[in-house]
Ligand SMILES: NC(=O)C1=CN([C@@H]2O[C@H](COP(=O)(O)OP(=O)(O)OC[C@H]3O[C@@H](n4cnc5c(N)ncnc54)[C@H](O)[C@@H]3O)[C@@H](O)[C@H]2O)C=CC1
């Protein structure tokens with residue numbers, strides 16, 4: 001099973017690391033535009049093989065798309081990350097052109113691949129990929145919800161003083177500081193609603209911390225996060241390649257679900273060998289519905305900036 005990751009930077013390399021370490025794919029190709037960079041990352045990662053015990057073959061290439069041929073999954077992390085004080089949306093000017101050309105090159109060599117879009121602003125980059133590639137909607141998946149949900153579970157677990165894996169919780173909506181919707185009402189501690197254990201004030205603080213989780217890390221690190229993003233992409237790729245049919249919040253093209261159309265935004269999806277196997281259209285309460293509509297308005301406004309690039 002072959003996976004290509006474009007962008008050998010922080011997120012791309014971290015993703016390749018988790019995919020190989022966990023044996024998710026037999027072959028990983030990392031491609032970057034910077035001469036020698038992907039080759040160097042691949043060599044460094046391959047030199048982990050004997051000490052961590054993996055058998056995945058990792059190859060690095062400089063802009064040679066022929067080496068990506070017949071990948072089952074392609075991951076796009078190429079583009080610039082934000083710096084402290086910036087929003088993800090500010091990256092659109094540079095990243096849109098990069099994502100479009102990278103996606104088109106990948107498609108030429110792997111026409112059957114499922115595309116996973118990571119570059120920010122992710123929902124708009126996913127919409128761009130969907131509109132420019134002409135692939136069926138199940139083949140284009142934006143990664144953001146898996147990461148945001150893991151941060152939500154982290155913040156809840158800290159507040160509850162329990163292991164993260166005992167928390168079940170999901171974030172839907174846009175992958176932006178103000179557009180994410182942590183579904184607090186549905187979050188549970190081993191099946192028991194978290195509202196049984198935490199005050200509304202504490203739950204509101206957890207939701208607010210989750211929404212700015214990426215910005216908090218960008219402030220601390222000087223660039224955006226990579227370990228949890230890389231692991232979240234690997235988790236998604238695992239569900240595709242190994243047909244796990246996990247339910248994961250992903251940015252996907254909607255046609256009426258959640259009252260929205262002609263937009264890519266985060267909703268719960270069943271992810272398997274066909275990419276998006278199913279969109280899980282749950283009933284939101286009035287407050288959640290209003291938040292979702294507002295989030296979609298913001299994402300749609302950002303998509304409007306693609307007019308010149310989509311023609
Ligand atoms: N959706 C999500 O949840 C997350 C998204 N991101 C986004 O992922 C992107 C990458 O972040 P990092 O890895 O931290 O950045 P980075 O700067 O470490 O790596 C980006 C890599 O892309 C390469 N690149 C640029 N243009 C290219 C092209 N045309 N073809 C091939 N490679 C190209 C660069 O040379 C660089 O190595 C950013 O846009 C960031 O905002 C980051 C974390 C989470």
Ligand SMILES: O=C([O-])CC(=O)C(=O)O
Pocket residue numbers: 081082088120147213214215218224225229
């Ligand atoms: O915060 C950023 O810019 C990168 C990202 O999307 C995340 O870590 O959630």
